[in-house]
Amino acid sequence: MAGPLPLGDPAPADGRLPADLAVDPATPFSAYLHVPFCRVRCGYCDFNTYTATELRGARQEDYASTLTAEVGLAREVLTAAGGVRPLHTVFFGGGTPTLLPAGDLARMLAETVAAFGIVDGAEVTVEANPDTVTAEVADDLARAGVTRFSIGMQSAVPHVLAALDRTHRPENVRTAVGAARGAGLDVSVDLIYGAPGESLADWEASLDAALALEPDHISAYALIIEDGTKLARQIRRGEVPGPDDDLQADMYELADERLAAAGYGWYEVSNWARGEEHRSRHNLAYWRGSDWWGFGPGAHSHVAGLRWWNVKHPAAYAQRLAAGESPAAGRERPDEQARVLEQVLLRSRLSEGIALDDLPVDNRDVVAGLIADGLVDGASALRERRLRLTLQGRLLADAVVRALTD
Structure with missing residues (x-):
């Protein structure tokens, strides 16, 4: 079985989303x-x-x-x-x-x-x-x-x-x-x-x-x-x-x-x-940060920046639903800094890369060093203003992310 669920705020029994949550109908x-x-x-x-x-x-x-x-x-x-x-x-x-x-x-x-x-x-x-x-x-x-x-x-x-x-x-x-x-x-x-x-x-x-x-x-x-x-x-x-x-x-x-x-x-x-x-x-x-609903015990969901996760054991999951309650165990709404860090973590791993303008402002100056170390493609950074990993960068993707987010 998986490790413990994340810490977070209590999820309401009816599963309702926060009233101020703005769902974008254009988001897949x-x-x-x-x-x-x-x-x-x-x-x-x-x-x-x-x-x-x-x-x-x-x-x-x-x-x-x-x-x-x-x-x-x-x-x-x-x-x-x-x-x-x-x-x-x-x-x-x-x-x-x-x-x-x-x-x-x-x-x-x-x-x-x-x-x-x-x-x-x-x-x-x-x-x-x-x-x-x-x-x-x-x-x-x-x-x-x-x-x-x-x-x-x-x-x-x-x-x-x-x-x-x-x-x-x-x-x-x-x-x-x-x-x-x-x-x-x-x-x-x-x-x-x-x-x-x-x-x-x-x-x-x-x-x-x-x-x-x-x-x-x-x-x-x-x-x-x-x-x-x-x-x-x-x-x-x-x-x-x-x-x-x-x-x-x-x-x-x-x-x-x-x-x-x-x-x-x-x-x-x-x-x-x-x-x-x-x-x-x-x-x-x-x-790419789209919206999804995760169904089932332990499943995680994401809608309009809100994240929540279900109780883990199938028996507890079934009991909640049989009682007409949401199976969600907790939820969180990451702040802007956390969302930016996650975007860097995920999008930098894609071949399409991430726009330099989407990197944290205080960390953009490390890109030149990553290019010099052969971890980031210099041509893409200069011509398209996108950060794309080289083969060596893919091997050291975690180190690249740390450099871009620390």
């Missing part, structure tokens, strides 16, 4: 639908997920009904605030959404669309474990309106999957991709690099296997050790080695080289796509 609106169920807990994962033995007081078979109750609440809240807008993107994340029957996911999507509407050509993504995807599942979800699968490949090397506690069979990734393609869906595959015992050759084998699938989109994330996870405890006890920063940097450079050669362009530090049309529009909505 998205929905995130959290499905918090997994068959097993991966050793590196700190997401808000639950295995069957951790679900006391909640049942998977009731989950679709519970979540759609929050959808109805959201419709009421946003109607009162004048903020109902059609959805631009919908994302089923987890956990493992495809542990639920396709019919449950279809129902959740249908009721969400009925509540808000949806724009033509909207992106609707479902995250999937390779072992849970069949041709029938893919066909059913495509008919329901899903347009995209994000498949958790992570690695093609058995001992790396074992180090991550991933239980899927590597060959099932190809089966899952084939099922999605057969249903006419876009396909993204997710990879993780830097697992204990993973060599550069192992990582190259995983890249080769991913590219052989010819997906539309590839995400490649450096393994991060989160406090409270099984992997963090193993590293602390000396049972397995922690990530090697230099090796992870080599792995990132190899990924960028191989993906670029295969026609994938980077558009966010950890994401590559075959053309702009295959970029994850849902994730871009987060990075």
